[in-house]
Amino acid sequence: MDLLAILSNSVRGAFGPEAAIYALAAIGLNIHFGYTGLLNFGQVGFMLVGAYGTAVPVVAWGWPLWAGVLVGVLCAVLLALLLGFPTLRLRGDYLAIATIAAAEVLRYLYRSSWAEPLTGGVFGLKQFAGGFYAFNPYSGPLDLGWLTFSPRALWVMTVGWGAAFLAAGLVALLIHSPWGRVLRSVREDEQAARSLGKNVFAYKMQSLVLGGVMGALAGALIGINSQALNPDSFMPIITFYLWTIMILGGASRVLAPIVGSVVFWFLLTFLDSALRQAIGTGLVPASVLVASDIGAVRFAAVGLGLMLLMMFRPAGLMGDQKELRLDVR
Amino acid sequence: MLARLVGLLAALTIALSWGAVAVAAPGAGPVTGAGDTAPVTTASMLPLQQTEAPDDAEETQQPEEPAELLRGTLRGPDRQPLSGLTITVTRDGEEVGSTVTDDQGQWEVGLPGPGTYAVGYDPAELPEGVVPREEGGEQLQGVVVRPGAAQGVIFQLAGDGEGEGVPGGGSGAGAAGPTLLSKVAQLLVEGIKFGAIIAITSVGLSLVFGTTRLINFAHGEFVTIGAVVAFFASTGGPLPLVLGAVVAIAFAAALAGGLELSVWRPMRRRSTGLIQMFIVAIGLSLVLRHLVLVVFGSRRRQYDEFTLQPAWDLGLVRITPRDLVITVLAFLVMVLVAVMLQRTRTGKAMRAVNDNQDLARASGIDVERVVMVVWLVGGGLAGLGGVLYGLTQAIYPEMGFTLLLLMFAGVILGGIGSAYGAMIGSLAIGVISQLSTLWFPASLQFMWALLAMILVLLFRPQGILGRRERIG
């Protein structure tokens, strides 16, 4: 086993573009669940509309990429409004089911033959982010000897992490304002907030829109990073990744999604490379696992991690156990 | 704390250890004692690239040796992939392999070597309104495969009526093209069958919610596991499918009960929050689903019994004996559940706990025991539903999750917390999703079901049979 290779892979995973993108989407989710108590299990739907909103105008109408990103954000706002109006009045668990269903509805829709002229249906869209890479300021790779990042990855990482930290900064400002106080009171007890004259519905909607826009930006970055989009890469499991990241970091902590994402991707890539090596070197015999099973094992590990976290350390890495014990719901 | 962890791991190893056995089986070639055709089918299935590997391209790399194979993508006239069709490859009249198209319409069959093959599908499996473009186009003869080649095969399909000169060919025995009435009737039959299957799986979901307030996100996995256990017991093992189904029901029930003991009961004891339990259920569903994926592979497979049955023509509708039996069986199970809830002590206790847990406890009902029975019944029914769904469609690791969303739709449509509501809602969901194909692409049929659920949430959140939500 080549431990150094595994470690360097894991570090790459921990700070690579995916980690940044997932951190950004998880910050949005943290606004929803961590601060407002909304059980949004359809965050991937926001990412989907953000990604396609960005790509479609570029591919179909030849718009510049930045205009595409704007369209993606608007799509997310629209989705939040459409989704929020019927569901935000419902009890929390209904919201969970409605959002996960809505995200699936969107995926079915985007891959259908109806949408094919715009979205490319099951074939997806490719090569639309040239406008982004044209501005790449990095000319050479970052080479630390045991770890290299291509200029392309560096550029996505810069923008991705930059966006994530900006978003976290915005959340910090918002949460420590009276607006954030109302948001947190909605999380604790809607009726109490209502009895003090707060328009709970409006606050939930604002939260849904704001977090959804962050999801959409993350979606746009997914498209930009891979230069290829396919509706089927926006499966519900992405939302579960985000939940794991948020809870791993510690829900309702400003920096938790960032820390959570780094740790999550480190562990995930570590597991992945270690397994790959173990299988490659015959340490794990082929009768037990083959390389094509690694993806499945990885998902199972995420599930197990989510379960154990929730059962034994629901406050995550940064959360306050004392605070969590007060959560009697 | 430690004990709980051990319990949890034990529950998971049930699945794992059974998995390890099963992994060895198909890899080791023909299973001893099995019939002579079944293992060939199983063994010849090469791992296709995973259809879901959402976030990285690495997953798609295939480490397999170069071998001859036939592959293709089946698309309807509307360019929509056609999934769940059985593709059979023969050489000199002997079957060398078969497979089922996945949800991208893709299929792939490994071959014993280069040569000339015939490939075909069963036109009866085509969706309503789709026929081979040319008469007899469902069978392609003389497909030449060179050494090491992956030969592509294209089946041409046309919409019913637009095909050039297909006098009565392919679309069924009826001499005249199907009228709207008979189309609707046919889809209703399909919808009721599908809805009945959803109904028996969703009863457990609804009962578990009613008695414990847990939204069991892992309920779909009982469905998958039921289907898969039956597959390994019958198609991949010694039993006839009927007995395999019994084993599957027992296994799913035992798994549900084991999880109640090792995960849910301890969490309730600690009065864990409902949201927390819900998230644990999501984690559990991920674990179970992907263990199945490791064990079973990502391919869609089918039981080797009751396939390719000729349909009975009942005038307005056509139905295979298999589907008729499945529908009747599912309704029978629903009636049994209703009788149990109305007549038996346990059933009455279930309803009492459902209505008011504290009151039930105070009036001497052993709530924990009732909850346990609910899990066993719900898990077993889900397992049975999995076998039935596997029979009518295909067996694949995502099947439970796909069905889960439809179950939610059914439960919410019918009224959350009401077992009867769950049944009625599920039937409605089945019919909606089938009827939608009358006007819309078949690949969107689940979308309409989910949209129906969202609409219900909008206008009547308590569902058809539910009570108005209590406030304050």
Next chain:
Amino acid sequence: MSADQATPREEPEDLVHQRAELVEEEARLQHEAPSEGASRAARALADVAAEPGVPKPDPILVVEDLTRSFGGVKAVQVDHVEVQRGTITAVIGPNGAGKSTFFNLVTGFDRPDSGRWRFDGADITGRPAYRIAGSGMVRTFQLTKALMRLTTLENVMLGATGQRGERLLTAPLRFLWRGQEDQVRQRADALLERFRLTHMRDEFAGTMSGGQRKLLEMARALMVRPSLVMLDEPMAGVNPALTQSLLGHIQGLRDEGTTVVLVEHDMDVIMAISDWIVVMAEGRVIAEGRPDDIRRNKAVIDAYLGTRRELKEDDGEH
């Protein structure tokens, strides 16, 4: 849930006595030297007949034909009831009489099957709860709703209305609302002081005891600066010494011109501080009147007071 309600019954005997003494003291003081607000209220209600549904000279809340049933149970069936401005009006009645449901309905937390109601002259039938609260009718809950993972101070500050920083667009721009926030904090601190919660200021509200939560909820409601405050059993679970100062606060509110409607089961408290009493049973208003009228009302004694030993002795009737 039920823990909150259970607390008063578990009070040790001597505490109950202590409380009774304090309340008596309060009543005596009242009798000897009624506060300005009390005498104003007494004057205003002087000519009002003691019968259910009677009109008041200056009603702040008027309720008509209000009904709400749960399944077969008619929880509320109020034909007509008015609340006089600037008074302490008590709503009493046996358990399950529909008092809390009545509160829920008029404050918009539950939807009635029928009925209309006016607040401060404006028809507010069917308005959402937050707008009713915003227009000056604020309620507390029988089962307290502390915002657990907010500090005590934050709980109270939340009550302030018209906060500029509560808008999404201005929230990130601290300089726009910092001054107002300081004022709100000062007011909240003063309220905490008044309700003896200052030592809990920076603790999570979730760590509070049941009685402390009652106090917190009242402080939070007052932070809204309501013109009508509806208190659902504000004294349940609060210790005797504090009960008296709570009574003082409630009277103080009335004297400042706030109308108070409160539900309370402790008859001594009711008789000591209320200007007007509305008696409910099985969803209906069965009697209305000044404390003295109620004490003598046959229907009330049958339905409710008859079970109270002290009152029977007091009146020597029955």
